[in-house]
Amino acid sequence: xxxxxxxxxxxxxxxxxxxxxxxxxxxxxxxxxxxxxxxxxxxxxxxxxxxxxxxxxxxxxxxxxxxxxxxxxxxxxxxxxxxxxxxxxxxxxxxxxxxxxxxxxxxxxxxxxxxxxxxxxxxxxxxxxxxxxxxxxxxxxxxxxxxxxxxxxxxxxxxxxxxxxxxx
Amino acid sequence: xxxxxxxxxxxxxxxxxxxxxxxxxxxxxxxxxxxxxxxxxxxxxxxxxxxxxxxxxxxxxxxxxxxxxxxxxxxxxxxxxxxxxxxxxxxxxxxxxxxxxxxxxxxxxxxxxxxxxxxxxxxxxxxxxxxxxxxxxxxxxxxxxxxxxxxxxxxxxxxxxxxxxxxxxxxxxxxxxxxxxxxxxxxxxxxxxxxxxxxxxxxxxxxxxxxxxxxxxxxxxxxxxxxxxxxxxxxxxxxxxxxxxxxxxxxxxxxxxxxxxxxxxxxxxxxxxxxxxxxxxxxxxxxxxxxxxxxxxxxxxxxxxxxxxxxxxxxxxxxxxxxxxxxxxxxxxxxxxxxxxxxxxxxxxxxxxxxxxxxxxxxxxxxxxxxxxxxxxxxxxxxxxx
Numbered sequence: 187x188x189x190x191x192x193x194x195x196x197x198x199x200x201x202x203x204x205x206x207x208x209x210x211x212x213x214x215x216x217x218x219x220x221x222x223x224x225x226x227x228x229x230x231x232x233x234x235x236x237x238x239x240x241x242x243x244x245x246x247x248x249x250x251x252x253x254x255x256x257x258x259x260x261x262x263x264x265x266x267x268x269x270x271x272x273x274x275x276x277x278x279x280x281x282x283x284x285x286x287x288x289x290x291x292x293x294x295x296x297x298x299x300x301x302x303x304x305x306x307x308x309x310x311x312x313x314x315x316x317x318x319x320x321x322x323x324x325x326x327x328x329x330x331x332x333x334x335x336x337x338x339x340x341x342x343x344x345x346x347x348x349x350x351x352x353x354x
Numbered sequence: 355x356x357x358x359x360x361x362x363x364x365x366x367x368x369x370x371x372x373x374x375x376x377x378x379x380x381x382x383x384x385x386x387x388x389x390x391x392x393x394x395x396x397x398x399x400x401x402x403x404x405x406x407x408x409x410x411x412x413x414x415x416x417x418x419x420x421x422x423x424x425x426x427x428x429x430x431x432x433x434x435x436x437x438x439x440x441x442x443x444x445x446x447x448x449x450x451x452x453x454x455x456x457x458x459x460x461x462x463x464x465x466x467x468x469x470x471x472x473x474x475x476x477x478x479x480x481x482x483x484x485x486x487x488x489x490x491x492x493x494x495x496x497x498x499x500x501x502x503x504x505x506x507x508x509x510x511x512x513x514x515x516x517x518x519x520x521x522x523x524x525x526x527x528x529x530x531x532x533x534x535x536x537x538x539x540x541x542x543x544x545x546x547x548x549x550x551x552x553x554x555x556x557x558x559x560x561x562x563x564x565x566x567x568x569x570x571x572x573x574x575x576x577x578x579x580x581x582x583x584x585x586x587x588x589x590x591x592x593x594x595x596x597x598x599x600x601x602x603x604x605x606x607x608x609x610x611x612x613x614x615x616x617x618x619x620x621x622x623x624x625x626x627x628x629x630x631x632x633x634x635x636x637x638x639x640x641x642x643x644x645x646x647x648x649x650x651x652x653x654x655x656x657x658x659x660x661x662x663x664x665x666x667x668x669x670x671x672x673x674x675x676x677x678x679x680x681x682x683x684x685x686x687x688x689x690x691x692x693x694x695x696x697x698x699x700x701x702x703x704x705x706x707x708x709x710x711x712x713x714x715x716x717x718x719x720x721x722x723x724x725x726x727x728x729x730x731x732x733x734x735x736x737x738x739x740x
Contacts, residue, residue, distance in 0.1 A: 238488065239544075242490065249495060251494065257501055258520050261505045261513060313484065
């Protein structure tokens with residue numbers, strides 16, 4: 187087990203723990219902050235795999251922008267803290283699901299350490315390669331996603347305007 | 355980190371020194387800010403403690419540490435205490451990727467009966483091929499510290515300041531990122547070290563199939579991208595929450611914004627975060643547009659300086675270290691001048707109103723940066739195609 191493996195396991199524990207925290211924290215703010223830690227952990231993992239561009243984009247887009255917006259909106263709405271993460275009848279079902287998930291994890295993790303996880307480095311993909319593929323081979327899909335995002339943006343604006351809002 | 359124990363030890367010490375250098379700049383900058391503001395406003399400033407009031411820094415540090423640690427009753431204690439640390443981390447992480455000088459080459463040597471080396475020690479904490487992406491990524495986490503501080507204080511003014519801060523940072527990050535695109539297109543790399551290498555020597559470019567060269571002008575990015583440099587510099591002001599963009603604090607309306615409830619050392623850590631962002635901003639402007647650690651005298655290239663040092667001290671570690679020191683001085687001078695501009699602007703311009711701030715970000719800076727990208731693309735295509 188080399189030093190990269192040690193870092194990989196630390197990062198996995200942090201990311202998985204934070205991901206569980208997203209679900210189990212009763213306070214929505216803590217959940218959102220945990221989501222930010224999960225995203226940063228994933229970015230750090232990409233970093234150790236020398237996928238620097240992906241790591242950076244993961245940080246900028248998810249941890250730096252999307253989750254910041256989540257946190258900001260949650261803080262604005264001042265949601266009340268729930269007394270417990272799950273309530274009523276559902277708890278037993280969720281508990282069962284949790285036990286099944288934990289059991290399968292307990293199986294998968296030891297197996298995957300033996301068979302699947304390869305933390306050694308592959309040939310690093312440069313940004314130039316990435317941009318080349320994006321703007322030649324997948325240019326149609328790229329543009330289509332751009333149009334989709336534009337439609338979402340216009341739709342969100344239209345929805346926000348129809349209720350009146352704070353500006354006229 | 356390194357191939358053997360000595361290299362790992364050197365690199366660890368180096369990382370610690372770079373971090374401490376950054377932290378130690380903060381009291382000096384506070385002093386410069388107070389004396390500078392006094393100079394601008396025709397006052398004296400702190401001049402009682404020690405020569406030029408320099409010992410005031412130590413007195414302040416002692417005061418900050420010995421103040422009562424206070425947590426308001428309404429606050430969320432854990433997040434309230436964590437926020438100053440979170441605010442400090444992104445700036446420190448971002449500073450780690452900025453190249454400070456040329457690498458030092460250490461010749462093989464004997465120590466404790468073993469032979470070690472040769473080593474090449476980079477003068478930056480981490481060298482990576484996508485430095486810019488990394489810096490943008492970690493500095494985009496800066497919003498969390500302010501948001502958490504504002505919310506966890508349990509105070510309306512703090513919350514309003516925090517929400518202003520995060521909205522402002524997200525808005526200006528767009529302009530910041532797009533302002534760099536122009537310079538990226540010219541250099542064609544994300545690597546800060548390569549970028550600095552390309553800015554070496556006299557100002558030269560190709561246009562319409564002919565090569566031009568101006569022998570007395572350095573080959574710096576600001577001559578290729580004057581508009582990009584200006585837009586980037588403005589966006590860094592907004593990112594570090596300095597006047598005229600200090601809406602998150604705006605003591606007139608919000609007491610002190612997100613750090614209303616903070617005092618003592620916790621307050622100082624927010625200060626360090628702010629000054630850290632300033633230093634990262636100044637370092638990036640230097641790296642992108644002012645030739646990084648290169649000397650402004652075009653004949654003083656790396657090879658020239660190294661040969662000069664070798665002529666006086668012979669080839670080896672000393673010559674390499676002297677060259678590195680020379681370039682480190684130029685980097686410090688450039689960053690110092692830019693930091694002075696930060697302070698100068700703060701005590702010259704008044705604060706924006708909130709809607710004018712958003713207008714500037716979204717309706718002025720964003721179109722101008724996009725226009726700069728388009729213009730650069732057209733000129734590059736035109737100039738390189740013919």
